[in-house]
Amino acid sequence: MSEKKKYDCIIVGAGPSGLAAALYTARDRLDTLILEKFMPGGQINNTDRIENYPGFENIGGPDLIMKMMAQAQSFGAQIKNGAEVTSLKKLDDGDIQVNCDDDEYIAKVVILAPGSDYRKLGIPGEDEFRNAGAGVSYCGTCDAPFFKGKEVIAVGGGNTAVEDALHLCKFANKVTLIHRRDEFRATRVLVEEALAKANEPDSNLVIKYSTIPLAIEGRDRVQSIKLKNVKTEDVEDYPCDGVFIFIGMVPNTDFLKGFVDLTEHGFIKCDGAYLRTKIPGVFAAGDCRVAAAMQLATATGDGVIAAMMLKQYLRDPNWWTEDASDILPPGSLK
Numbered sequence: 001m002s003e004k005k006k007y008d009c010i011i012v013g014a015g016p017s018g019l020a021a022a023l024y025t026a027r028d029r030l031d032t033l034i035l036e037k038f039m040p041g042g043q044i045n046n047t048d049r050i051e052n053y054p055g056f057e058n059i060g061g062p063d064l065i066m067k068m069m070a071q072a073q074s075f076g077a078q079i080k081n082g083a084e085v086t087s088l089k090k091l092d093d094g095d096i097q098v099n100c101d102d103d104e105y106i107a108k109v110v111i112l113a114p115g116s117d118y119r120k121l122g123i124p125g126e127d128e129f130r131n132a133g134a135g136v137s138y139c140g141t142c143d144a145p146f147f148k149g150k151e152v153i154a155v156g157g158g159n160t161a162v163e164d165a166l167h168l169c170k171f172a173n174k175v176t177l178i179h180r181r182d183e184f185r186a187t188r189v190l191v192e193e194a195l196a197k198a199n200e201p202d203s204n205l206v207i208k209y210s211t212i213p214l215a216i217e218g219r220d221r222v223q224s225i226k227l228k229n230v231k232t233e234d235v236e237d238y239p240c241d242g243v244f245i246f247i248g249m250v251p252n253t254d255f256l257k258g259f260v261d262l263t264e265h266g267f268i269k270c271d272g273a274y275l276r277t278k279i280p281g282v283f284a285a286g287d288c289r290v291a292a293a294m295q296l297a298t299a300t301g302d303g304v305i306a307a308m309m310l311k312q313y314l315r316d317p318n319w320w321t322e323d324a325s326d327i328l329p330p331g332s333l334k
């Protein structure tokens with residue numbers, strides 16, 4: 001094997017988290033390479049209206065990503081597009097080998113930022129209307145304000161579904177929460193809140209149990225959803241302006257199995273303060289990591305934390321196993 005160039009830092013994924021990390025590492029004069037499976041941008045490329053990224057009242061995803069990319073590149077970060085990372089290996093000398101199908105790279109530290117994808121229903125109309133402007137959304141926090149005075153459907157039975165349905169009630173005229181089973185999976189306190197809300201006189205929250213969506217329909221934008229009651233088999237066309245799908249996230253971490261520890265749902269395990277994984281020199285940042293808030297601002301924040309903390313590791317590799325003793329342990333804030 002010919003002698004490979006060694007990067008100070010390799011970042012896996014050019015989403016908001018990876019680009020924010022690259023801005024910091026490159027500006028710190030660290031030789032930085034981002035490996036990106038497709039094109040830079042990640043999930044946020046799928047929206048043309050962001051209203052909750054500090055400093056921008058309203059900006060489109062691709063526009064914001066172009067700015068982030070240009071800023072990181074202006075300090076020397078390199079981005080390789082079409083470079084899907086397929087595996088990683090910790091070498092005996094402490095460096096990390098990052099493998100793509102047709103090449104391999106060596107780095108002193110790696111930041112894993114491959115993100116997640118929303119779990120999809122896989123029904124007709126879902127892809128056609130995907131985008132809050134057309135009516136299908138996966139994020140209540142991001143898109144609820146765009147549905148002021150409208151009628152929306154929320155799909156799901158877990159914490160996010162119930163919490164975000166309640167959040168939607170602050171904006172929409174009517175929210176119909178549909179769940180395929182006859183009771184919710186969400187925590188009791190949330191379920192009680194939702195049931196109390198639905199039982200209020202003239203409530204704008206309607207709950208339909210044992211109901212699944214079959215198709216999202218409309219012309220140019222969502223106008224109705226076809227619903228089926230799984231007990232009676234009855235099918236109905238239910239008018240609505242939007243459909244919020246809250247059935248979970250799927251992290252892009254299959255390629256990391258056996259390298260770092262993953263949760264049962266595939267999120268990367270790391271410490272909450274410094275984002276260190278179990279492999280010295282390998283950080284996790286953004287929507288791929290356990291307990292991520294799944295927001296643009298938190299994903300960029302994670303990238304920055306990893307980029308700042310890796311300097312500690314470069315100075316002293318023993319820092320990796322130091323415990324974060326000044327940080328309150330879970331459960332201590334009672």
Ligand SMILES: Cc1cc2nc3c(=O)[nH]c(=O)nc-3n(C[C@H](O)[C@H](O)[C@H](O)COP(=O)(O)OP(=O)(O)OC[C@H]3O[C@@H](n4cnc5c(N)ncnc54)[C@H](O)[C@@H]3O)c2cc1C
Pocket residue numbers: 012013014015016017018035036037038039040041042043044046047049050051052053083084085086113114115116117118131138139142143252255285286287288294295296297299
């Ligand atoms: C439609 C939509 C609208 C949204 N709106 C908002 C909003 O208004 N406000 C808000 O705060 N948040 C919003 N979000 C959420 C926000 O986009 C995410 O929280 C954020 O993008 C997470 O950033 P990330 O860098 O962690 O991951 P991602 O954005 O998922 O980026 C990960 C990147 O890694 C690449 N990658 C994956 N696997 C590999 C691999 N093996 N090798 C190389 N590259 C790889 C991917 O191609 C991708 O480019 C929205 C999300 C969607 C889908």
